[in-house]
Amino acid sequence: MVCRGRWPLALGTIVVLITAAACSPERGAGHGADAVPATQPEPKLIHPAFNFVEEDFAALLDGMPQQIAAAIGEDPHGFLARVLDVLDESSDLTVLVDKEHPLAEEYRPTDLVDLDTLSDELVLSRPGHRLRREATEALLEMSASAASEGITLMVSSAYRSYEYQQTVYARWVDELGAATADRVSAQPGMSQHQLGTAVDFGCICRAFADQPAGRWMLANSHRYGYSLSYPEGHEEVTGYLYEPWHFRYIGRAAAALEQEYFDGLQHYLLTFLHTHRGLLEASRP
Numbered sequence: 001m002v003c004r005g006r007w008p009l010a011l012g013t014i015v016v017l018i019t020a021a022a023c024s025p026e027r028g029a030g031h032g033a034d035a036v037p038a039t040q041p042e043p044k045l046i047h048p049a050f051n052f053v054e055e056d057f058a059a060l061l062d063g064m065p066q067q068i069a070a071a072i073g074e075d076p077h078g079f080l081a082r083v084l085d086v087l088d089e090s091s092d093l094t095v096l097v098d099k100e101h102p103l104a105e106e107y108r109p110t111d112l113v114d115l116d117t118l119s120d121e122l123v124l125s126r127p128g129h130r131l132r133r134e135a136t137e138a139l140l141e142m143s144a145s146a147a148s149e150g151i152t153l154m155v156s157s158a159y160r161s162y163e164y165q166q167t168v169y170a171r172w173v174d175e176l177g178a179a180t181a182d183r184v185s186a187q188p189g190m191s192q193h194q195l196g197t198a199v200d201f202g203c204i205c206r207a208f209a210d211q212p213a214g215r216w217m218l219a220n221s222h223r224y225g226y227s228l229s230y231p232e233g234h235e236e237v238t239g240y241l242y243e244p245w246h247f248r249y250i251g252r253a254a255a256a257l258e259q260e261y262f263d264g265l266q267h268y269l270l271t272f273l274h275t276h277r278g279l280l281e282a283s284r285p
């Protein structure tokens with residue numbers, strides 16, 4: 001659930017900033033009847049790269065869970081510095097895809113890499129996996145790093161076309177009925193796998209969370225731009241059951257922003273960017 005209007009630390013920061021602005025030395029000196037009228041203090045920008053003053057910034061945090069709004073409110077300048085890095089990365093890496101924001105049937109990445117060509121460097125469950133170029137480069141680096149610590153990251157699923165999703169979803173509906181199928185499988189267009197940046201690792205099972213590869217991924221994947229999409233205890237928000245094996249490449253800057261300010265919760269980061277990217281872009285001087 002989203003908690004509205006509960007961000008005391010954010011408010012605290014804003015009050016401090018407003019107070020600082022009010023005490024600015026730029027106030028006109030009123031001496032006598034012919035004194036020049038007091039000039040308004042310049043609005044204080046939170047970060048020089050954005051035209052945000054305090055009120056605009058507060059609106060960005062509206063609707064965020066309390067702990068996330070509090071973390072951001074404690075350090076709005078640092079937050080916007082991280083956001084700036086994300087805006088410099090490709091926006092399609094952080095596109096929001098869920099049950100309310102499906103991809104078009106026509107959406108098909110144009111830079112898919114056939115992972116079979118990298119079978120010397122990657123561990124693959126079967127032939128035929130494909131992944132977008134940038135996600136592949138990060139995967140290679142991540143796999144090498146894991147291997148150096150004795151951890152094997154096996155790629156079990158990557159890009160899935162819209163047509164493939166149709167087939168899989170129809171099979172689940174046959175087996176479980178539509179209501180249950182929706183909890184375990186994405187309807188066509190609603191899967192991050194269509195982006196070509198999501199990877200399922202290992203057994204694609206709950207046990208992965210407690211296996212060395214699962215623990216390693218949870219602790220380290222963000223350093224390579226990967227992020228756990230469906231964490232435990234957040235089914236209501238993400239729309240999907242806990243999937244400790246499913247990671248999405250969102251770029252290193254976005255993964256860092258998610259770790260530092262969004263409590264490692266990809267859904268809130270992607271929702272934030274989905275809602276405010278236009279405003280953030282327009283606010284750059």
Ligand SMILES: [Zn+2]
Binds near residue numbers: 193198199246
């Ligand atoms: Zn998956």
